[in-house]
Amino acid sequence: GDSVTQMEGPVTLSEEAFLTINCTYTATGYPSLFWYVQYPGEGLQLLLKATKADDKGSNKGFEATYRKETTSFHLEKGSVQVSDSAVYFCALGTSGGSYIPTFGRGTSLIVHP
Amino acid sequence: KAGVTQTPRYLIKTRGQQVTLSCSPISGHRSVSWYQQTPGQGLQFLFEYFSETQRNKGNFPGRFSGRQFSNSRSEMNVSTLELGDSALYLCASSAAPGANYGYTFGSGTRLTVV
Numbered sequence: 001g002d003s004v005t006q007m008e009g010p011v012t013l014s015e016e017a018f019l020t021i022n023c024t025y026t027a028t029g030y031p032s033l034f035w036y037v038q039y040p041g042e043g044l045q046l047l048l049k050a051t052k053a054d055d056k057g058s059n060k061g062f063e064a065t066y067r068k069e070t071t072s073f074h075l076e077k078g079s080v081q082v083s084d085s086a087v088y089f090c091a092l093g094t095s096g097g098s099y100i101p102t103f104g105r106g107t108s109l110i111v112h113p
Numbered sequence: 114k115a116g117v118t119q120t121p122r123y124l125i126k127t128r129g130q131q132v133t134l135s136c137s138p139i140s141g142h143r144s145v146s147w148y149q150q151t152p153g154q155g156l157q158f159l160f161e162y163f164s165e166t167q168r169n170k171g172n173f174p175g176r177f178s179g180r181q182f183s184n185s186r187s188e189m190n191v192s193t194l195e196l197g198d199s200a201l202y203l204c205a206s207s208a209a210p211g212a213n214y215g216y217t218f219g220s221g222t223r224l225t226v227v
Binding site for chain 2: 031032034036041042043044045046049051089093094100101103104105106
């Protein structure tokens, strides 16, 4: 079935550092891909999405490109802030092989001043 | 516009009791999904409703059930609570089923079973 693999956390960075959180997936169809962010004590918020191969999703300085050839959707940000500290989830929408969305386990990001 | 509203935010129940959680989706969204989030298992899909019909169900025992009303509001019920049911229960709404549009999540209901 469909699956999502995210890098283990926590990822600890200093403010203004470059961020990469790796995400790879397996899917039998061509699902949309998403990144969600969860701040402490809150639900998940949709951060960005891409609906087809080579699409780049972007929001609030975060970017991710839908790479079909490497089945990846890595999240990047050029300069992180303390306020970016949160848990980030990579997710697949539904595809021909699954009608149930698939979430990764989440990667915790801690940004120090 | 108002977001996804879940009530209550916190609940403490005793083993063996039952509980009902409520979710009001974003206005105009007809698809509502429920997830259980725990540190050990991450996010696990419970069920999805669209136009009052359950479209998909995750791998949870029959003690977990849900329904959706004509105004798209949804409830989930857990009967005969067990300690392992302690979790954050998240509701998510979407304009259409299948989640390829992306979800909007509520803040969740934190259920503690003692």
